[in-house]
Amino acid sequence: MKLLLVDDDPIFRLGFCTALAQETDWAIAAENFSTILAASPRKDLDLILCDPAWQGDRHWCRYRELQLLYPTTPLVLCTAQLDSERILQAKRDGLAGYFPKGLAIADLVPELSTIAAGGKVWSQRPQDINQNLFAGMRRRGLNQIYTALDRVETYLAQENLPPLYRAVFAGQQRELKTAAWLLRHCLPQSAIFLNTVPPAQPQTPPAGAIAIASPVEITTTNSRWQTLLEKTFVKLNGSLKNATGSSLELEIVTPEKRRELLYIILQQLNFIFNDPQWKNLDPEAFQAQYQRSIRNLWKFSAQEFIGRYHLTADNQAEGFLELLNRVAIANAPDLNQRLPQSDDLFAYLLQDQPLKIDNVTYRLESREALLRSQLILENLLITVGNDILQFILNTLPEPELLKAEIYQPKLRSSRNIARFRNDLSWAYRLRKYWLEPKAIFESQHQFLSVSPVGIVQTAVYQPRSAELANLEGIPWLVTILLELRDALAPRIRALVAWLGEILVYVLTNVIGRALGLIARGIVEGAGSSWQHLRARQIELANMTRKNS
Secondary structure: OOOEEEOOOOHHHHHHHHHHHHOOOEEEEEEOHHHHHHOOOOOOOOOEEEEEEOHHHHHHHHHHHHHHHHHOOEEEEEEEOOHHHHHHHHHHHHOEEEEEEOOOOOOOHHHHHHHOOOOOOOOOOOOOHHHHHHHHHHHHHHHHHHHHHOOOOHHHHOOOOHHHHHHHHHHHHHHHHHHHHHHHHHOOOOOOOOOOOOOOOOOOOOOOOOOOOOOOOOOOHHHHHHHHHHHHHHHHHHOEEEOOOOOOOOHEEOHHHHHHHHHHHHHHHHHHHHHHHHHHHOHHHHHHHHHHHHHHHHHHHHHHHHHHHHHHHHHHOHHHHHHHHHHHHHHHHHHHOOOOOOOHHHHHOOOOOEEOOOEEEEEOOHHHHHHHHHHHHHHHHHHHHHHHHHHHHHHHOOHHOOOOEEEOOHOOOOOHHHHHHHHHHHHHHHHHHHHHHHHHHOOEEEEEEEEEOOEEEEEEEOOHHHHOOOOOOOHHHHHHHHHHHHHHHHHHHHHHHHHHHHHHHHOOOHHHHHHHHHHHHHHHHHHHHHHHHHHHHHHHHHHHHHOO
């Protein structure tokens, strides 16, 4: 068998070739990436092993260049320990397998033979106790730091904060950010684990059972996106109760399933953000790619979530995938309308374009830019999650097994599900015919975000003159009514205030004075009667003395 090793580590190339030559009679060649990519493709290769990330995660996708040079040769990753996300990405790209460096040659040889014969092998070496210890320390430390940072930033957002307190909290903010940076860069752990419990060994489910996906990890090489990921992860581990005052689709599933769905969307979004092609797009191509990415985000997240709680065959059926694709395209205009400034978030993270907030451009690492990007990201996650659950409620059947797995116990009966659908329908109409026109007229966008009390709505100023000019029908009439109310309200308030002053004058100066005179007459009459009675008593007493 002819095998090619592509690795930038010369020591590993030498050691691997020496060890493999002692165990097999294979023809082995080894080169670095630059040499292989610059040379003409070699012929008659049976297998290619590569480590694209030896010089850093920024080179992770270089295996795709090897795929273009050798489209018919099986390509296998032989690199450091990979997380679940990158293994899934490699599978999607059509790689034939993965082995962690350090695997014994005696164990590696039969697996490579299996791949060369047309099979696929994906190995995952468990982390040792030190890796688990460091990962737990990093996770807990970042959780505490970002929780404290959120409290400090909440204090700093107050407008009437005294200068001394503002200086103290600003110092604490700098210290916490420095601690987070040190923790991220010093501990040997680059993944944010979405599940603190180690994944169980995979088991083959019985026929008809629900297929549950294993826990996932999310990694990235973008520092700002990594910061947003970590803060979002901390927030998603808190309360996800609906505190908006209106119905949300997320309410129908249990809190654990809400969290799971938002994790899936976050993972799919990370796949999109890690695509290297974003850097080279012009503005028009960037906008088109953004629209496709939002559709794919909805489609792949829905497929992943539904696949976990439906039969696996249904999840991959051609008709089901076609249905998802049609719904994603049909829902795109309405979904984009409910994702304000999401394209700005993509440009901020992927093309290093600064965010503009209230017509002021902020630098990339500023606190205001990070806070606004965090708000846009949370609104994106929650809105896409609501849209996926709306699709499940309106399109898919309701088997008892599915309802028992994801629905809240109080909403599992057919009557309660119908009542919940009706509540959502009224909420849609209220938003379409009243809340959205009102927000357009007030130049605001409503963002859904995660707070300590749960999911809340936050109003953000944004000029919407073009949308206001295009309103028609009932939404346009609503703006007219609002304008009429604004025009009449001050005059009516002034009229009511004037009538109130007249009423006070009448009550105090007319009726009050008349009542005072009456009361005075009564008091004076009572006083005269008492004095007359007293004089009569004295007179009778004097007459009695004289007679005696």
